[in-house]
Amino acid sequence: MTESVLKVAGVSKRFGGLQALSEVGLDIKKGQVYGLIGPNGAGKTTFFNVITGLYTPDSGSFELGGQPYRPQAVHQVAKTGIARTFQNIRLFADMTALENVMVGRHVRTHSGLFGAVFRTPGFKAEEAAIAARAQELLDYVGIGRYARFKARTLSYGDQRRLEIARALATDPKLIALDEPAAGMNATEKVVLRELIDRIRNDGRTILLIEHDVKLVMGLCDRVTVLDYGKQIAEGTPADVQRNEKVIEAYLGAHAAHAAH
Numbered sequence: 001m002t003e004s005v006l007k008v009a010g011v012s013k014r015f016g017g018l019q020a021l022s023e024v025g026l027d028i029k030k031g032q033v034y035g036l037i038g039p040n041g042a043g044k045t046t047f048f049n050v051i052t053g054l055y056t057p058d059s060g061s062f063e064l065g066g067q068p069y070r071p072q073a074v075h076q077v078a079k080t081g082i083a084r085t086f087q088n089i090r091l092f093a094d095m096t097a098l099e100n101v102m103v104g105r106h107v108r109t110h111s112g113l114f115g116a117v118f119r120t121p122g123f124k125a126e127e128a129a130i131a132a133r134a135q136e137l138l139d140y141v142g143i144g145r146y147a148r149f150k151a152r153t154l155s156y157g158d159q160r161r162l163e164i165a166r167a168l169a170t171d172p173k174l175i176a177l178d179e180p181a182a183g184m185n186a187t188e189k190v191v192l193r194e195l196i197d198r199i200r201n202d203g204r205t206i207l208l209i210e211h212d213v214k215l216v217m218g219l220c221d222r223v224t225v226l227d228y229g230k231q232i233a234e235g236t237p238a239d240v241q242r243n244e245k246v247i248e249a250y251l252g253a254h255a256a257h258a259a260h
């Protein structure tokens, strides 16, 4: 049996009168690209925020790499091994691409504040190693030539790739991508798809929220569909595409959009 990377069960979250998540559970195996889809407002981002420690759930059990964890604080979750990107890109705009990735790597460094303040030899050696690794990651995602550019000067698609490099820098057990294709043109989407495929082939495990159904269906090994906070389907892309509840949820959502 393939080992679980993220296993959650019974996750619920309420905002006032709104049940944003009801008893959601999923089991992501090592090496999978796992898709989380659903119409607008279905609870996808809330789920991401819960597993990464941004929101406190009302209930739920959580295991990462076979160990129970409590998603209480973002930095703790990052250390435990989930790295994420955001729907609205969150980079340090005035830092270089290389520095942005180096920040990600510091989650795993040892010198600490003392070393940083007194610039001890151990600290300097570690910084050089971190910079070298950051450059490798920029090359890996295909933007190595922009290492010295400020993040805000990169194109939208390249900023998204930079976010992925920064997430990879933490050496995560799971990388969670929140709408990585948002705002990308068709060519950028092809490049993104190749990158995600490569990350999986290199042995990583990925959880993906994505609105682009073609991308999800082409990339994901398994998919969970949320609608009004409830899990209405789980399975392979082919299974969920045929599921009547899923078709209804999407048609309903599209009909609602068309009416606006």
Ligand SMILES: Nc1ncnc2c1ncn2[C@@H]1O[C@H](COP(=O)(O)OP(=O)(O)OP(=O)(O)O)[C@@H](O)[C@H]1O
Pocket: 015, 018, 020, 038, 039, 040, 041, 042, 043, 044, 045, 046, 047
């Ligand atoms: N911090 C919050 N306070 C109150 N309500 C919230 C909060 N965050 C999300 N919600 C509500 O919870 C529901 C689920 O929202 P969520 O953003 O998780 O959906 P989503 O599936 O990610 O949607 P989208 O595809 O539009 O990003 C929505 O009705 C939203 O308004």
